Amino acid sequence: MIHERSIAELIAARATGEFSAAELTAHYLDRIARFDDGLNSLITRTDEAARDRAAALDDGVGAALSGIPVLQKDIFCTRGVRTSCASRMLDNFIAPYDAGVVERLDEAGMVMLGKTNMDEFAMGSSSENSFYGPVRNPWNAAHVPGGSSGGSAAAVAAGLAPAATGTDTGGSIRQPAALCGVTGIKPTYGRVSRYGMIAFASSLDQGGCFARSAEDCAHVLGAMAGFDERDSTSVEREVPDYAGQLDGDVSGLTIGLPTQYFADGLEAESRDVLDAAIATYEKLGARVVEIDMPHTDLAVSTYYVIAPAEASSNLARFDGVRYGHRCADPVDLEDLYTRSRAEGFGAEVQRRIMIGAYVLSAGYYDAYYLKAQKTRRLIADDFHKAFAEVDLIAAPVTQAPAFAIGEKADDPVAMYLNDVYTLPASLAGVPGMSVPAGFSNGLPVGLQLIAPWFAEGRLLNAAHAYQQVTDWHTRRPPGFE
Amino acid sequence: MSLTPDDVRKVAHLARLGLDETQVAEYATELSSILDVVDHLATAQTDDVAPMSHPLDLSARLRPDVAQATVDREAFQAIAPDTADGVYRVPKVIE
Numbered sequence: 001m002i003h004e005r006s007i008a009e010l011i012a013a014r015a016t017g018e019f020s021a022a023e024l025t026a027h028y029l030d031r032i033a034r035f036d037d038g039l040n041s042l043i044t045r046t047d048e049a050a051r052d053r054a055a056a057l058d059d060g061v062g063a064a065l066s067g068i069p070v071l072q073k074d075i076f077c078t079r080g081v082r083t084s085c086a087s088r089m090l091d092n093f094i095a096p097y098d099a100g101v102v103e104r105l106d107e108a109g110m111v112m113l114g115k116t117n118m119d120e121f122a123m124g125s126s127s128e129n130s131f132y133g134p135v136r137n138p139w140n141a142a143h144v145p146g147g148s149s150g151g152s153a154a155a156v157a158a159g160l161a162p163a164a165t166g167t168d169t170g171g172s173i174r175q176p177a178a179l180c181g182v183t184g185i186k187p188t189y190g191r192v193s194r195y196g197m198i199a200f201a202s203s204l205d206q207g208g209c210f211a212r213s214a215e216d217c218a219h220v221l222g223a224m225a226g227f228d229e230r231d232s233t234s235v236e237r238e239v240p241d242y243a244g245q246l247d248g249d250v251s252g253l254t255i256g257l258p259t260q261y262f263a264d265g266l267e268a269e270s271r272d273v274l275d276a277a278i279a280t281y282e283k284l285g286a287r288v289v290e291i292d293m294p295h296t297d298l299a300v301s302t303y304y305v306i307a308p309a310e311a312s313s314n315l316a317r318f319d320g321v322r323y324g325h326r327c328a329d330p331v332d333l334e335d336l337y338t339r340s341r342a343e344g345f346g347a348e349v350q351r352r353i354m355i356g357a358y359v360l361s362a363g364y365y366d367a368y369y370l371k372a373q374k375t376r377r378l379i380a381d382d383f384h385k386a387f388a389e390v391d392l393i394a395a396p397v398t399q400a401p402a403f404a405i406g407e408k409a410d411d412p413v414a415m416y417l418n419d420v421y422t423l424p425a426s427l428a429g430v431p432g433m434s435v436p437a438g439f440s441n442g443l444p445v446g447l448q449l450i451a452p453w454f455a456e457g458r459l460l461n462a463a464h465a466y467q468q469v470t471d472w473h474t475r476r477p478p479g480f481e
Numbered sequence: 482m483s484l485t486p487d488d489v490r491k492v493a494h495l496a497r498l499g500l501d502e503t504q505v506a507e508y509a510t511e512l513s514s515i516l517d518v519v520d521h522l523a524t525a526q527t528d529d530v531a532p533m534s535h536p537l538d539l540s541a542r543l544r545p546d547v548a549q550a551t552v553d554r555e556a557f558q559a560i561a562p563d564t565a566d567g568v569y570r571v572p573k574v575i576e
Contacts, residue, residue, distance in 0.1 A: 162491050298525055304515060335499075413517075
């Protein structure tokens with residue numbers, strides 16, 4: 001079956017003429033039509049545009065990923081296509097330009113099939129905070145797929161596309177990848193252009209991707225990454241040939257296990273899965289050592305100051321004047337702002353905007369925002385010290401597998417604590433991955449791998465090595481074969 | 482840290498969010514529980530720590546100030562809630 005093949009195999013099959021881009025696109029569009037009603041992983045389908053583009057690609061000379069389908073998280077602006085960020089605020093927003101990521105994947109020849117569902121403005125860990133309804137986990141429809149990039153993760157897990165884009169501010173790629181049993185990578189901050197990626201927390205936001213394997217991710221990330229002068233925090237640094245450099249050799253690597261990540265709170269079955277994965281790395285010749293990351297416990301409190309503060313500033317632009325939702329019959333300008341924003345934003349977005357406005361307000365700035373910028377450095381220093389001793393860090397992604405839809409919806413704090421293992425890498429700006437490593441109660445468990453700044457190649461190769469000797473990443477949820 | 486309904490009204494005003502009284506009460510409870518988590522920051526010793534505003538400690542890249550193509554006004558105004566004669570329309574601000 002086409003959807004069981006790797007991206008490398010799809011590229012090869014295209015090259016030999018085994019099937020055309022049009023056939024490839026049609027296969028995945030059929031799967032979306034068959035399966036997405038039960039998952040709600042897409043907000044907008046772009047079937048017609050996808051068919052036209054695939055047909056055009058069949059007529060010309062192919063780029064590296066010519067004809068390979070992809071789904072875009074609905075946080076990336078797509079010219080002429082609704083870009084909603086899963087918010088009522090942008091339900092009517094047809095983006096007038098393409099995001100840098102969208103341009104690059106287009107140039108690489110990928111065919112966009114649609115836009116994926118997510119937590120509104122990427123704020124959430126469950127993809128329940130969407131104006132378009134919750135996304136369901138293909139492994140168990142009563143459970144969440146994780147978030148915020150839950151639609152992308154669920155779609156790749158269900159075989160609705162070979163790859164999808166995501167964004168990760170505090171874990172929004174790694175956590176849904178873990179809960180859906182797919183491979184996901186959040187690169188180093190600055191690696192992937194934020195141009196046209198709707199801003200949540202600008203010092204943390206980073207684009208990345210989901211696919212079934214590390215090798216597939218290497219192909220897509222290689223096409224996505226690189227300098228973009230339109231993003232002032234984009235880093236001017238050459239992008240290695242991630243896919244070409246995969247050799248599956250981890251012998252001689254030192255992998256650190258932070259004591260603080262394996263402490264209380266980690267579910268026993270997930271722990272067993274992770275122990276087995278780490279033992280696999282030892283068999284492959286890696287050396288495993290325990291390391292100390294003493295400031296890990298500050299990550300949640302640090303993040304929930306910095307991210308809301310930046311969000312409250314970024315989301316000030318949604319004012320009902322130039323684009324997006326406007327309330328009916330505003331009596332004056334104040335009424336236009338306050339009603340448009342109250343109607344346009346969901347509850348979680350409103351909470352974060354208000355927390356952000358509070359921690360930045362006169363009298364509280366030093367105690368909250370400035371303090372959090374200092375604790376952020378303590379957390380980043382933990383990584384500097386760790387990477388002086390080890391080549392990679394291995395850790396859990398979540399404390400437990402996917403929770404039930406609705407289980408944490410009324411308790412924002414319980415939802416925030418869910419991010420405890422993914423926030424530190426985001427605050428430090430280092431690249432991280434989630435790699436499928438097994439199951440707990442029939443739900444997938446991910447292994448988190450974290451590398452030093454700009455060592456995405458090492459990260460992908462370590463995941464690739466593991467995937468050469470395990471088959472967790474090839475498992476398909478029942479009913480989606 | 483506990484937020485009173487008045488604190489919530491003030492913050493909602495700063496954020497230009499129109500809330501009704503039921504929401505004010507709910508948010509007072511929820512935002513207070515979030516701030517309880519955040520208050521853990523106070524336990525950290527940070528006297529000699531420099532604030533970190535960029536994860537790579539880089540400063541903003543500068544570029545030459547050169548005129549570039551401007552945005553397509555028609556395309557941008559096509560998605561606006563209310564425009565007339567090339568301008569965005571809002572309720573009257575000055576009486």
